[in-house]
Amino acid sequence: MVEALIALFVIISVALPVGTLIWKKLTKRPLKYPSAALKSFSYFFPATWTERRWFAFLCITAGICEETLYRGFLLHYLHFFPCTLGLTLALLVSSVIFGLGHLYGGVGGVVGSVLVGFLLGLLFLLTESLLLPMLLHALFDVSKLLQLRPPSD
Numbered sequence: 001m002v003e004a005l006i007a008l009f010v011i012i013s014v015a016l017p018v019g020t021l022i023w024k025k026l027t028k029r030p031l032k033y034p035s036a037a038l039k040s041f042s043y044f045f046p047a048t049w050t051e052r053r054w055f056a057f058l059c060i061t062a063g064i065c066e067e068t069l070y071r072g073f074l075l076h077y078l079h080f081f082p083c084t085l086g087l088t089l090a091l092l093v094s095s096v097i098f099g100l101g102h103l104y105g106g107v108g109g110v111v112g113s114v115l116v117g118f119l120l121g122l123l124f125l126l127t128e129s130l131l132l133p134m135l136l137h138a139l140f141d142v143s144k145l146l147q148l149r150p151p152s153d
Contacts, residue, residue: 002127012116012119095121120136
């Protein structure tokens with residue numbers, strides 16, 4: 001079950017974006033941001049190779065910190081104290097809160113984040129460790145660098 005979940009996550013989070021990028025290169029289509037919401041934040045995205053290296057570091061630390069917060073703390077908090085929600089409901093609620101934390105990506109970004117959060121939470125529950133969700137989350141975030149326009153210099 002864990003292997004299937006990892007494969008599904010890698011396909012959704014890494015293979016689809018990379019495949020899209022390759023397809024756009026082969027068909028000579030310009031890289032565009034997937035939503036107007038992301039386009040409006042484009043001034044935050046890395047513009048130089050140095051900024052891209054720092055962005056990669058940010059992606060890795062975000063994977064570690066968000067997994068600690070949303071899976072390590074929030075899931076446990078919702079399941080045991082004070083709400084004592086069932087494990088499935090606690091996983092759903094923590095995934096929705098995780099998705100709302102990604103509201104800057106528009107509705108599609110929230111829905112995608114809820115799905116990814118649910119898969120990472122399920123992986124955490126199956127492995128009883130945050131290590132694999134942290135690694136996959138960081139990989140997912142770093143793969144987003146491929147979707148951003150590279151610097152021209």
